[in-house]
Amino acid sequence: MDDKKLNLYTQIFETPLYELEEILEFIHPADVLDLINDESIEFDRTVFLNRLPDWFLTELMNEEEEEDKVELLNQIAQSKHKTIIEEMASDELADMIGAMDLDQRHEIIANLDDEDQQEITKLLGYDPSTAGGIMQTEFINIYDNKTVGKVLKYLREIKDDVENAYTLFVVDRENHVKGSLTLEALVTSELDEHVMDIMNPNIISVNYKMDQEEIVLEFEKYNLALMPVVDDDNKILGVITFDDVIEVMKEEATEDILQLGGVHAEETVDSSVTDTIKSRLPWLVVNLFTAFIASSVITFFSDTISQVVAVAAIMPIISGIGGNTGTQTLTLITRSIALGELDDKNLWSSWLKELGAAIFNGIVLASLTGVLSYFINQNFTLGILVGIAMILNTLVAVVAGFFIPYFLNKLKIDPAISSGVFVTACTDISGFLLILGLTSLFIERII
């Protein structure tokens, strides 16, 4: 056990219960989770958790990863469940319930009071990868006719309900939202100033249907700690805070990286063997299938290969470098699409740039490959043909690497998942076809 965990362990087990409350106020729940989730440390977690007050258990539940919340809850005494569930942040509760099987789900929901039931059912109805699926429904409204002093007084009164309240929303008597007010603006304004005069009437918000990737771009652009989620009539449904965004960014980046590498978006180092197989085998089988198609091109040229065996050693070089070139382009394009950096404005110029770079790189690679293969095989014509095949395949690669992700995205198919297999199928097939085709065309000059 490292010092930090040991310290925490001792504090929580050895502090008398009546003093524990005060200590816990300044302990971050994430550190307690670190201790609980460290499987290398043996102790009775149920006894440990039973020492903690309900409010801290609620914070632990809010803080725990989506997929581990239920497990944590099951370690906590049944008698405390109701209180904890009622107090949990709505988005965290929805995440937990969303990860449960249907039976468990019904049981939990049935135990909630009517209002919470409605709210959770509504939250569960949103697509989890949209603003509605990420937002929490707890936010603070203040009336537009109040002064700063009054608002501060009000916040002290509702103290226990203030959490992640980086920004307050100013509403009129009919609950129409008029503006937003950050805590920073609040604490730097004079007590007698009216909320109306210091609020920001231009609220930056996101629609509840907005995809989480776009939400990240909005947060990044505006550097806000909190953004309201609105319905089609601009009514606030909930809020998203920066820490949700950090979570989404991590998730999205991991998904893109894994999918580009041919791994299922949700695989982790701790996935089971079965999940790992399920995550990877389909992709490998698809690749095997395209590899056989590419290989059939080779079969077609058996005669050429038996006459010029050297070409068998050259083929994989042409197709391999084509694959690398295509992957470079597809990686850049896929990432640019995800970041919203490729649009109709720079599509043409970035295509020209890709093409220019491919031509230059193609010439360099073709020269190197041609010269090397000339020295290896001592055959001038073959050297020339190798060079030509290389440069042409580089061009195929850049076309495939650029337009395959571009069009997949237009078709609303995630280019990170599917581009790779198409691009390398193209470069393999064309690579084999080019070098074998050219060789068979000029075979009399070679042998």
Added chain:
Amino acid sequence: MDDKKLNLYTQIFETPLYELEEILEFIHPADVLDLINDESIEFDRTVFLNRLPDWFLTELMNEEEEEDKVELLNQIAQSKHKTIIEEMASDELADMIGAMDLDQRHEIIANLDDEDQQEITKLLGYDPSTAGGIMQTEFINIYDNKTVGKVLKYLREIKDDVENAYTLFVVDRENHVKGSLTLEALVTSELDEHVMDIMNPNIISVNYKMDQEEIVLEFEKYNLALMPVVDDDNKILGVITFDDVIEVMKEEATEDILQLGGVHAEETVDSSVTDTIKSRLPWLVVNLFTAFIASSVITFFSDTISQVVAVAAIMPIISGIGGNTGTQTLTLITRSIALGELDDKNLWSSWLKELGAAIFNGIVLASLTGVLSYFINQNFTLGILVGIAMILNTLVAVVAGFFIPYFLNKLKIDPAISSGVFVTACTDISGFLLILGLTSLFIERII
């Protein structure tokens, strides 16, 4: 011009100057930057910028991307530069100066007052990818003997210096930091409460040398809007806010994705042709070199190929699927290393899981490949050998895909940059060697 931009354009050009100030308070600088940076809209940017007050220009400069700040500054009247530069957030100023060439750098620094000069020189001294290189030096200290009411009064007095102040730091008379106090805790506490009693004495901080990837993990763990950066004696040097972290996350994810795809970390769709070539050609040449090494294995078996031409069509399948299998493992391992999810505790279990999945997938792929190649070539022995080569190469792939990134990371080499070329070199060489070696061993049974 879209509606939003048109609206902004009209507002800024047509509002009388004395009213503009008030309007600007509620316009987000990011939206103004969108307008200025949209090259498809023609208007005199210098005239436009000249209408804006200094404080708003400063916000624009703070908001603009690192690499574009100088360009923006140059469009602003020279007479305003001094004020703007003095008012810019220290981290943004350091970023701007860091991106300049040495001559410009000296000119800017020479124009600063002594204190700012010292501060900037110090900031420029930190590695840009560490906490020191990201932090801003503006943060707010409050004394530990003050009450909440006094602190609120103080914040109103220093109003203009309060920016991104999500958390305040409580210090004693000797400026030793005693605790932290979020604005949320401040506004929900009674006015006569003492700061000492409501502050959090357990400050969560990062050392100034901490790498930005680790900082992201800390923010993610603790969900804080702001974290102090401390020196080795735990003295606060500056603060990092969530928006810096969002920026870093985007940068790090992009770097990893691009590098895994063989593209330089800093390439974008808008890079020049020259930069694109520089970003990609070296990687392609390294791959060409390893492709020739792998190809030399084939050359070694020319006799075998001329006797069993079918094997030429099979080799790329074995090596290709090996490459895919290795890439899957290396992608997962590289990402897990970046997320801090792979450590000595789960190294062994995740290796066993990789191995298990590779054996299973290998058997499935080997069976498919063996059977297909049996039907294509009508040769039973060749079918068996193809299957054996496939499964063995899958094992090579998982060993390479797992341990190459693992050991590169141990050697402090970023596995995202360099693993790919090694892994595919391994699977190519071993793929060719296995199928050609086996074929030549059993050639008498095949022909």
